[in-house]
Amino acid sequence: MVSILEKIQRDIYPYLPLTITHLLQQVDKAVMRSIIEIRLRANRSLQLVLPNCNYAVQENGKLNSDFQQGYICSEADVMHTIQAMSKNSFYALEQELRMGYITLEGGHRVGIAGQAILNDGNLKAIKNISSMNIRISREMKNCAVPIMPYLIDHDTRIFSTLIIAPPRCGKTTLLRDIVRSLGSKKINFRGVQVGVVDERSEITACKNGIPTLDIGDCVDVLDGCPKSTGILMLIRSMAPDVIITDELGRKEDVVALSEALHAGVSVITSVHGDSIESIKYRPYVRLLIEEKYFDRYLVLTDQPQIGTVKEIISVKDEAVLFLR
Amino acid sequence: MLLKLVGSIFVIFAGSYLGFSIAKRYIKRPNNLRQVLSCIVSLKSYMNYTVMPLSDSLMNCAMGANREVTNFFITTANLLKNNYLLLPQEAIQKSLILHRNKLSLTKEDCEVLLLFGCHLGEMNREEQQKYLTMIQKRLEILEGEATALRDKNSKMYRYLGVCGSLMIVLLLF
Numbered sequence: 001m002v003s004i005l006e007k008i009q010r011d012i013y014p015y016l017p018l019t020i021t022h023l024l025q026q027v028d029k030a031v032m033r034s035i036i037e038i039r040l041r042a043n044r045s046l047q048l049v050l051p052n053c054n055y056a057v058q059e060n061g062k063l064n065s066d067f068q069q070g071y072i073c074s075e076a077d078v079m080h081t082i083q084a085m086s087k088n089s090f091y092a093l094e095q096e097l098r099m100g101y102i103t104l105e106g107g108h109r110v111g112i113a114g115q116a117i118l119n120d121g122n123l124k125a126i127k128n129i130s131s132m133n134i135r136i137s138r139e140m141k142n143c144a145v146p147i148m149p150y151l152i153d154h155d156t157r158i159f160s161t162l163i164i165a166p167p168r169c170g171k172t173t174l175l176r177d178i179v180r181s182l183g184s185k186k187i188n189f190r191g192v193q194v195g196v197v198d199e200r201s202e203i204t205a206c207k208n209g210i211p212t213l214d215i216g217d218c219v220d221v222l223d224g225c226p227k228s229t230g231i232l233m234l235i236r237s238m239a240p241d242v243i244i245t246d247e248l249g250r251k252e253d254v255v256a257l258s259e260a261l262h263a264g265v266s267v268i269t270s271v272h273g274d275s276i277e278s279i280k281y282r283p284y285v286r287l288l289i290e291e292k293y294f295d296r297y298l299v300l301t302d303q304p305q306i307g308t309v310k311e312i313i314s315v316k317d318e319a320v321l322f323l324r
Numbered sequence: 325m326l327l328k329l330v331g332s333i334f335v336i337f338a339g340s341y342l343g344f345s346i347a348k349r350y351i352k353r354p355n356n357l358r359q360v361l362s363c364i365v366s367l368k369s370y371m372n373y374t375v376m377p378l379s380d381s382l383m384n385c386a387m388g389a390n391r392e393v394t395n396f397f398i399t400t401a402n403l404l405k406n407n408y409l410l411l412p413q414e415a416i417q418k419s420l421i422l423h424r425n426k427l428s429l430t431k432e433d434c435e436v437l438l439l440f441g442c443h444l445g446e447m448n449r450e451e452q453q454k455y456l457t458m459i460q461k462r463l464e465i466l467e468g469e470a471t472a473l474r475d476k477n478s479k480m481y482r483y484l485g486v487c488g489s490l491m492i493v494l495l496l497f
Binding site: 014015017080083084085086087088089090091092094279 | 377379448490
């Protein structure tokens with residue numbers, strides 16, 4: 001398995017300006033192994049986000065909690081990075097840039113912020129990109145194994161499950177391992193046909209439509225496709241037993257999801273929130289909770305560490321199956 | 325006498341070769357510009373329909389073109405693929421330096437090619453199409469001019485090469 005340092009070196013350094021790459025190469029390797037995000041902001045310090053704290057990177061590669069002491073990223077640093085990450089192909093990332101992110105090979109998501117260009121009140125593009133947040137994608141093999149018994153119904157079907165967690169709690173990493181576990185027969189389970197709608201190319205890290213991560217043998221991936229369209233396409237064309245997708249939120253996602261659930265296909269997906277109560281306030285997701293579309297709710301937390309399962313609830317029985 | 329004869333033959337061959345090679349450049353230029361134009365039309369499709377990254381689009385659009393033009397596009401694509409921090413214009417410039425002698429293009433043609441690289445990949449699909457259409461039109465104008473020059477000059481240089489060298493021989497005798 002490729003180590004996280006190798007992944008950063010292979011997937012991220014080629015896009016960063018040489019000065020920044022040189023600084024990051026001087027940072028302590030143990031720190032680099034645990035970083036969650038690299039943040040670049042024009043005329044502000046280069047920052048590393050670690051599980052419990054943020055640091056600025058100084059010109060000598062040392063970390064400092066005082067952001068004023070860090071290496072100041074120039075506008076050119078940010079501009080060159082985004083230009084390199086887009087591979088000089090902004091036209092190919094039109095949709096992603098409009099949604100505020102691009103995904104690098106290896107599944108690392110890069111969030112962007114800058115000046116919005118509006119057309120008839122709708123966001124047309126983002127120009128003058130001034131901030132970038134490079135989120136390091138991690139492949140934690142077997143991290144879903146302990147929860148799999150809660151997701152499988154007598155070795156026959158998969159429970160439709162909603163994973164609830166705030167950002168940076170390991171939703172995508174867990175979903176990726178669930179895909180791998182369901183798509184292979186390694187967990188003493190017969191294995192099912194899995195369909196993945198990977199709107200942001202994060203779960204399977206596809207390159208030219210082909211997954212670059214180990215995701216099991218029975219998995220079909222619809223890469224870069226909006227969830228609302230992709231879920232229905234997969235049902236019609238690939239006959240999956242379970243559909244897995246990430247970050248539910250829009251009205252059309254909820255409509256497509258209810259279509260899938262009514263078509264007898266299980267769905268495992270995630271949503272931002274810190275508890276079931278909190279997501280009840282979200283306008284569209286609330287409907288799914290009220291109508292009890294899911295069989296299981298799985299709540300994640302980052303305490304004591306990222307990816308910790310806080311609670312597993314059986315919706316039909318209204319019972320807590322696991323509580324930390 | 326034999327030396328004079330051999331010298332005359334050499335002068336005729338050299339003069340004719342010079343004339344023919346200048347004429348060849350006039351013949352090749354519109355052909356090369358036409359090939360570049362067809363690559364740009366193809367590039368527009370790769371950008372708009374298959375939405376491939378620039379380096380892959382450049383690589384694919386050159387398929388079927390003649391060797392010189394294909395090499396120019398493939399070198400540009402490889403430069404971009406191997407160094408993400410390189411700008412398209414810089415890649416085109418480097419590629420032109422490598423292939424300019426084989427491409428039979430004038431300074432003006434190269435300027436349009438550099439302009440072609442100037443905003444390549446920086447815009448959304450719609451704007452990129454408009455930009456490439458503008459480049460296409462400029463290349464079409466240059467191609468028209470190159471065709472007119474070819475018709476006017478290619479025969480002239482061939483004759484000039486042969487006749488000029490014959491005249492030198494006559495003068496020498």
